Each structure stands twice: as structure tokens, then as C-alpha cells.
Amino acid sequence: MKIIYFDCFSGISGDMIIGALLDLGLNLKYLEKELKKLKLQDYKIEAKKIVKNGISATKFKVIEKKHDGHHNERNITEINSIIQKSKLNKNIKNTIKRIFLKIAVAEAKVHKTSISKVHFHEIGAVDTIIDIAGAVIGFNKLGIKKIYCSKLNVGTGFVEFSHGKWPVPAPATAEMLKGVPIYNNNIKSELVTPTGAAIITTLVKNFGEMPAMKLEKIGYGAGTKELSQPNVLRIFYGELDLNFGAFDDKIMVMEANIDNMNPEIFPYVIERMMNNGALDAYTMPMEMKKGRHGIKITALCDKKDIYKLSKILFEETTTLGIRIFPAGRKKLEREIKTINIKYGKIRVKISRLNGKIKNMAPEYEDCVKIARNKKIPLKEIYKEANKSKNLF
Numbered sequence: 001m002k003i004i005y006f007d008c009f010s011g012i013s014g015d016m017i018i019g020a021l022l023d024l025g026l027n028l029k030y031l032e033k034e035l036k037k038l039k040l041q042d043y044k045i046e047a048k049k050i051v052k053n054g055i056s057a058t059k060f061k062v063i064e065k066k067h068d069g070h071h072n073e074r075n076i077t078e079i080n081s082i083i084q085k086s087k088l089n090k091n092i093k094n095t096i097k098r099i100f101l102k103i104a105v106a107e108a109k110v111h112k113t114s115i116s117k118v119h120f121h122e123i124g125a126v127d128t129i130i131d132i133a134g135a136v137i138g139f140n141k142l143g144i145k146k147i148y149c150s151k152l153n154v155g156t157g158f159v160e161f162s163h164g165k166w167p168v169p170a171p172a173t174a175e176m177l178k179g180v181p182i183y184n185n186n187i188k189s190e191l192v193t194p195t196g197a198a199i200i201t202t203l204v205k206n207f208g209e210m211p212a213m214k215l216e217k218i219g220y221g222a223g224t225k226e227l228s229q230p231n232v233l234r235i236f237y238g239e240l241d242l243n244f245g246a247f248d249d250k251i252m253v254m255e256a257n258i259d260n261m262n263p264e265i266f267p268y269v270i271e272r273m274m275n276n277g278a279l280d281a282y283t284m285p286m287e288m289k290k291g292r293h294g295i296k297i298t299a300l301c302d303k304k305d306i307y308k309l310s311k312i313l314f315e316e317t318t319t320l321g322i323r324i325f326p327a328g329r330k331k332l333e334r335e336i337k338t339i340n341i342k343y344g345k346i347r348v349k350i351s352r353l354n355g356k357i358k359n360m361a362p363e364y365e366d367c368v369k370i371a372r373n374k375k376i377p378l379k380e381i382y383k384e385a386n387k388s389k390n391l392f
Contacts, residue, residue: 002142005210006149007234010223011191012200014131016233019060019221021138022047024237034137035130037087043126045134050222053230057220060134062127073119076104079129088133095136095203102198106175131195139203146240148211149204151181155191173197179304181207189225208250212241240333251279251300253327254309256319257286259294266295269316276312277305300327332358341384344370348385360386 006012022028028047035045042065050059074082083096107118139147154169154177161170168190169177176197184191216238223231266283273281281299288294297317299309310322332351339348346366351359362385371378 001145001240003146003148003211003213003238003240004139004142004144005213005236006147006200006204007210007236008150008152008192010187010227010229010231010233011153011155011193012196012233013193013223014128014135014195014199015060015062016221016223017135017196017199017235018131018138019047019058020219020233020235021135021142021221022060022219023058023221024142024217024219024235026138026141030141031134031137034088034141035134038082038129038133039086040082040126040129043130045130052220052222052232053227055220055230055232057222057230057232059222059224062130064126075117075119076100076115082129083133088137089140092133092136092140096133099132099136099198099202102176102202103172103194106172106194106198109175110171128195132199135199142237144237147200147204148206149200150210151183151207152177152200153187153191154182154184155187155189156184157188157190159190169197170194176201179302187227187229189227210236214239214241249329249331251327251329252303252306253323253325254299254301254306254313255296255323256313256317256321257288257294257296258317258319259288259292261295261318263295265316266297269297269312272312272316273299273309276308277301278309336363339385339388341381341388343374343376343381343384346370346381346385348388360388362386 018026018031022031028045032045044063044065045061046063047058047060049056051057079100080097083093083100086093088096101115104115104118108115111118154173157168158165159168159170169182169192170190173192173194176194177192180201182192213236215236219235219237221233221235223233225231270281270283279300279302281297284296284298286294286296297313297319299313301309306324310324313319313322332353334349334351336347336349338345347363349361349363350357362382367378367381367385370376371381
């Protein structure tokens with residue numbers, strides 16, 4: 001499986017992504033040919049090798065031929081129309097639209113309006129459409145199946161926008177970066193642009209440490225600004241190292257000991273937590289001080305979900321405090337696929353170790369639904385589902 005890892009020590013932007021992909025070997029003529037399918041007018045693209053603080057990198061640039069300093073304002077419907085009418089691959093079109101939707105949702109929330117009423121300014125310009133489409137085209141051409149990313153250096157200070165002067169990261173950018181590990185090292189510049197944020201938060205699920213991989217190539221994409229450090233995006237490209245087996249991951253553990261609550265309430269609390277971001281939630285009986293019987297309720301979650309899960313525990317239980325601490329874990333690569341069995345469609349969760357299927361588990365809810373609708377024993381549904389192991 002071909003993967004890439006974004007090393008964002010100087011942030012990330014759309015043009016830096018394309019520059020790094022070209023540096024990896026994406027053909028500029030091929031990119032130009034594919035972008036012409038968008039039917040956008042009066043622009044050209046160019047790429048050249050430059051040096052940023054001693055590092056050779058590729059600078060990608062979109063040049064608008066009749067640019068007067070004012071960008072076209074387009075809404076999400078107009079942008080989607082441009083994309084949909086193009087002759088790009090269907091999957092590429094859908095991915096581009098997902099990225100623009102991510103921006104629209106963030107802009108709508110920041111400005112307290114509806115998605116349909118959001119008018120993109122800088123984001124609606126030709127160069128931004130090219131940056132987003134070009135990045136997706138590049139990922140597809142290079143056969144990249146999964147994208148990983150480091151924590152993001154967002155910069156600090158203020159940036160000038162069409163709405164005025166805003167803090168870094170800009171409000172819409174910050175909205176998109178919720179749940180993503182970020183930092184700044186006191187560089188007074190906008191290092192993560194809205195376009196860069198939209199691309200990575202749409203396509204990246206794993207932020208943090210680099211996964212085990214067989215490194216094949218490294219690409220450097222140059223930014224425009226001159227900084228005190230190399231203003232480049234570094235991409236590591238290679239094969240996911242399946243011999244490594246399991247992958248390192250970090251989670252948060254939340255615990256509370258309770259000895260004075262109606263036990264009938266616990267299942268509801270677990271359900272609420274699972275529906276609000278908990279990766280797992282469970283209870284364990286325990287003996288507390290003075291010989292009282294109690295229950296320890298535990299939830300595993302990502303750091304971004306601590307606040308809302310804490311709120312649920314305080315609202316729904318009698319606990320006066322919650323213990324919260326980080327934990328490391330090893331996890332297998334997993335995916336969910338929909339399969340057809342003779343009784344209907346069900347989802348199955350597949351995990352792999354060293355590239356081989358370790359386990360395949362049918363989704364309980366799907367099996368129960370079919371069993372009830374067709375009046376078939378549940379164990380028969382599971383039996384049929386398990387036969388599908390040979391399909392993978």
C-alpha cells in the first residue's frame with residue numbers, strides 16, 4: 001500500500017502540496033492536461049526548482065492571465081458545478097467537492113450563515129480551485145492509498161483578509177483544525193492556509209508520528225514567504241511496512257468510581273458516550289472504601305472529545321470527579337467493507353496483521369436487522385457472513 005506522510009514543520013498550503021508532489025515525480029504536463037478538464041479560463045501553471053534556506057524544493061504557481069487584484073466570488077453551488085461538469089474521474093470530482101464542502105461548513109459557522117449563502121473570496125479564486133483539484137489529481141496519479149500527517153505548525157500573528165485583519169490561524173482555518181494537533185514556534189506568519197487545512201482535514205485520519213514505512217522518495221514543496229527556517233513542506237512517500245504488524249497510537253483514558261447511583265442508569269450513560277466520540281466505554285464492579293460495592297466507568301477517547309464526554313459524565317452520573325490520563329496502544333490496520341450475503345448487505349470489520357487478515361467481524365446491528373426482517377436465526381446470519389472471509 002502506497003502511503004505518504006506530510007511533515008508540516010513550516011505549515012502547509014495547497015501550492016506547497018502540489019510542489020511536493022511534483023518533486024516526488026508527478027508529471028507537470030500530465031497535471032496540466034488533467035486540470036484543463038475543469039474548463040477554467042485565463043490561467044497557466046508553472047513549476048521550478050528553488051532553494052529555501054539551503055533546501056532544494058519545487059515551487060508551484062498558478063498565474064492568472066487577466067488578474068486585476070480582485071478575485072471572483074463563487075458560492076459552493078457554482079464551484080460544485082464547475083467540478084461536476086468537468087471530465088475528471090468521478091472519484092476525483094467527489095473528493096474535490098468534499099474538500100470545498102469542508103471549507104464551506106467552516107466559513108458558515110464562523111460567519112453564522114448557511115452553507116448556501118457562503119460566498120468564497122480568496123477561496124473562490126482560480127488558483128485555489130487549481131490547488132485543490134491539482135492535489136487530488138496528484139494523489140490519485142501517484143497511487144497514494146493513505147495519507148498521514150505530523151502535527152501542524154500554524155504560525156502566529158495576524159493575516160490580512162478581505163474581511164480585515166484576523167489572528168493566525170484564521171477563524172475558518174482554526175475551525176477546520178479542531179481535533180488536529182497544532183503548535184507554533186513563534187514564527188509570525190500564517191503557515192497553515194485555509195486550502196491546506198481543508199485538504200488535510202478531509203483526507204487525513206491519522207495525525208502524529210510517522211507510521212512504519214519503506215521509504216522510497218522524499219518531495220519538497222516550496223512556500224512563497226521567506227522565513228527564518230526552510231519554508232517547505234516535506235512529503236515522505238513509500239510502502240506501508242506491513243511487517244511491522246501493529247501501529248503505535250495514543251488515546252486518552254477517562255475513569256470515574258461511583259457507589260451511589262441507580263445501576264439501571266449505566267447502560268444509558270455508556271450509550272451516550274459511545275454516540276459522542278468514545279472509542280470504547282465500559283463498566284467494572286469494584287469494592288470501594290468502607291466495603292461499599294461500586295462501579296468504575298471507563299471511556300477511551302481522542303483528546304478532542306474529552307470535554308463533551310466529561311460533560312456527559314457529570315450530567316448523567318453522581319460522580320464528583322473524573323481521572324483523565326494518556327495511554328499508548330498498539331492497533332492493527334482495519335477497514336470496514338460492505339458485502340453481499342444471500343440474505344442481504346452487511347458491513348464487516350476487517351483487521352490485518354503483516355498484510356494477512358487476522359479477524360473479520362460482521363456488524364452486529366446489520367445482522368440483527370436482517371434476522372428480524374427475514375425471521376432468520378441470528379447465528380445463521382453470522383455463519384453466512386463468516387463465509388465471506390475467502391473474498392478478501
